[in-house]
Structure formats: C-alpha cells, structure tokens
Amino acid sequence: MSERETEDALVSRVLHHFDEGIRTKQGCQAELAPQIARGAQVMIHALLSDRKILSCGNGGSAADAQHFSSELLNRFEAERPGLPAIALTTDASTVTSIANDHHFEEIFARQVRALGHAGDVLLAISTSGNSANVIRAVQAAHERNMICVALNGRDGGDLASILTEEDINICVAGPSTARIQEIHLMAIHCLCDLIDYQLLGQD
Ligand SMILES: O=C(CO)[C@@H](O)[C@H](O)[C@H](O)[C@H](O)COP(=O)(O)O
Numbered sequence: 738m739s740e741r742e743t744e745d746a747l748v749s750r751v752l753h754h755f756d757e758g759i760r761t762k763q764g765c766q767a768e769l770a771p772q773i774a775r776g777a778q779v780m781i782h783a784l785l786s787d788r789k790i791l792s793c794g795n796g797g798s799a800a801d802a803q804h805f806s807s808e809l810l811n812r813f814e815a816e817r818p819g820l821p822a823i824a825l826t827t828d829a830s831t832v833t834s835i836a837n838d839h840h841f842e843e844i845f846a847r848q849v850r851a852l853g854h855a856g857d858v859l860l861a862i863s864t865s866g867n868s869a870n871v872i873r874a875v876q877a878a879h880e881r882n883m884i885c886v887a888l889n890g891r892d893g894g895d896l897a898s899i900l901t902e903e904d905i906n907i908c909v910a911g912p913s914t915a916r917i918q919e920i921h922l923m924a925i926h927c928l929c930d931l932i933d934y935q936l937l938g939q940d
C-alpha cells in the first residue's frame with residue numbers, strides 16, 4: 738500500500754466510526770432520554786436532601802466515574818458551589834488493599850458500606866453489566882438503602898437483574914464497548930446539565 742492509500746484507508750475507518758457513533762446515538766436517544774431524566778431526578782432529590790453521589794466502574798468506566806464526580810465536585814458548564822460526590826476508583830491505597838486483603842470483587846462494595854448512607858445514590862457504570870465488583874457495589878448500596886443509577890450496556894447483564902424498581906437502568910443496547918462508553922459519557926453530561934438546570938435554573 739502506498740502512503741496515500743494507507744491514509745485513505747485510515748480516514749475511511751475514522752469515518753466509519755463517526756457514522757457508527759451517530760447511528761448508535763440516534764438509535765437509542767428516544768429510549769434513553771426518559772431514563773436519563775429519571776436518573777437526574779433521583780440525583781437532584783438526593784443532593785437537595787444533603788445526600789451524596791458515589792460512582793464506580795472499571796477501565797474506561799472508572800474514568801467516567803471520575804469524570805462525573807469531578808464535574809459535581811468542581812463544576813460542569815456554569816459556576817456554582819461544589820456538590821458532594823466521590824468516585825470510588827481513585828484511591829490506589831484503598832483499592833489495592835481491599836483487593837489484596839479481601840477480594841477484587843469487593844473494591845467498591847467495601848467503600849460503599851463505609852461511606853454510604855440511606856438516601857445517597859450510587860452511579861454504577863458497566864458496559865457489559867457483568868463486572869462482579871460493580872454488581873457487589875450495587876448490592877452493598879441496597880444494604881445501605883441507597884438508590885442506584887446504572888449506566889449499563891448490551892442486554893444489561895447481571896447488573897440489570899439485581900436493580901430494584903426504585904433504581905434506574907440507563908442501558909445502551911449494542912455490541913461495541915467503545916460506542917456504549919461514548920453514549921455513557923453523553924448521559925453523564927446530560928445528568929450534569931439536568932442537575933445544574935434544576936438546582937440553578939441555568940439555560
Ligand atoms: O475502555 C475500555 C474499552 O474501551 C476498557 O478499559 C474497559 O473499560 C474494560 O475492559 C472494563 O474492564 C470493562 O468492564 P465493563 O464495562 O464490562 O464493566
């Protein structure tokens with residue numbers, strides 16, 4: 738392949754990813770919008786009741802959990818006082834010691850049991866719905882009478898089956914982890930926008 742042909746092939750793959758991303762977003766927006774709105778209402782109710790939001794996930798979803806908590810703790814698009822949120826993915830000492838002394842599946846659940854109170858919210862993020870440590874975190878949140886908002890994917894996996902009627906399942910159907918993650922990030926930005934809109938009346 739010439740350099741020119743290689744560049745054309747790469748550009749064509751990028752265009753394919755953009756097309757696939759647009760199609761996936763368009764395909765799920767009608768179904769997800771009400772779920773995202775319900776998830777935001779649960780979070781807004783918790784924040785107005787002086788409760789907090791914990792978040793967790795693995796890999797790209799760990800980054801999403803931190804992305805969300807930083808936008809609450811610091812700010813999203815508008816200036817406002819920080820809001821209480823904790824990503825359970827960030828403290829390497831805590832995560833490694835729980836994994837080492839107990840089990841990797843416990844890394845989030847143990848923190849939920851230590852930090853969670855009734856009325857707090859857990860944002861549980863998984864593209865497969867099958868990460869055992871996220872599922873354990875949801876079970877621990879239920880023990881603490883917390884509500885869970887799941888950012889889920891594919892068929893919802895085991896995570897979907899343990900959610901209660903009070904919980905919210907924002908589930909992106911589709912086979913690609915990358916595309917699911919991209920919509921999860923869109924959902925996170927919608928949640929932040931709705932929280933600010935409700936709390937501050939921002940446009
Ligand atoms: O970001 C990616 C792939 O895009 C990976 O790091 C991915 O997040 C990891 O494989 C996770 O362990 C997958 O976990 P989950 O989304 O199925 O719960």
Ligand SMILES: [Zn+2]
Nearest residue numbers: 804805808926
């Ligand atoms: Zn952001």
